[in-house]
Amino acid sequence: MLRRILLPLLSALALTLVSVVPATADPAEQPRRMSQTVLYYDSSQAAEYTSAVAAAVNVWNSSVDNVRLEPAPAGRRAEIRVITDDGWPRAHLGPVRPGGQVTVWMGRQGTAEGYDAIRIAAHELGHSLGLPDAKPGPCSSLMSGSTGGVNCTNRAPNASERSRVEANYGSGLAGRSVTDGRLLVDRL
Template sequence: MRFDLKRVAVATLAAAAMTLSIQALGPGTATAAPAVASVRVLYYDASGAGEFVNAVHQGAANWNARVTNVRLERWTSGRTRNVRVLVDNGWPRAYVNSLGNGTIYMGRQAVTEGHNPTRIAAHELGHILGLPDRRTGVCADLMSGASAGTSCTSAVPNSREIAEVNALFAGSVLVAAGWRSEAG
């Protein structure tokens, strides 16, 4: 996977600053609402996800319920395909071409070993949304991935991951400049 580390670092710092500002104000303190950013829509194609298609849809829904600056929608003909989701017998992985664009493999090996398919899908979508692996071993950290163990079924991003993705997509355009494979 390729990441723009500078952009991820800036997003992480922005998220940390936002968290510190909220903590400094204390609970119940009224604040001005932040400027509303455009929502960037990314279209994902799960038609090649095999038996994991519903897990992919749920993983996307989990992100959509929590982030505000980007939305993952099912790809339909005539739309730009940003993300292609495929299945194979290997380990799950994401190949990121650019922020919001790439290919995810829902590898059966992790599911065979006992990992939760929806957590896998949400984790791999997190890579497409600009997040790196963080092998913390903490179940509440979606990007900790398999390091949290097979008993972890949490498939939702935590507040830090949400803030980072929102920062990465802040001020984004309504529809992403697309990505197409040779197969179309």
């Protein structure tokens, strides 16, 4: 008799408990990994290279999982500032961390010599994410920079460049390394 009353009661209680647990977090947040580092960039001073910088950001966001670049909302300090000037393309060496700050200069000398603006932007952002130059190197390497050739339009990091950035923002030792801060000038 008691069982006949208790069992339906217990199963009703179990159903209630299940139903009050939120099914999942915000579905829009699901592709983002819990451990993903978000860095904000400010390209408001990138002038004519603004769209090249956005394209280079898309390249990085589709190439790595452990770090993601997003435009800084108004009033928020950006970890990566992008500034266009008349010098050579150059950048501080990262990996920059949330709350830190590095600068990318989209120097006009690079495109004046005929080099691809998006490849330059992706290369300089590679420095922000902790990749040093890999010169001389082939066009298939993003960090080979100008040594990849003036006609090189490869904007994508290769497998080892991708895995190094993943490690720089991963949970291992490399993921805790501090920003180098050196200024790397991509002079021809």
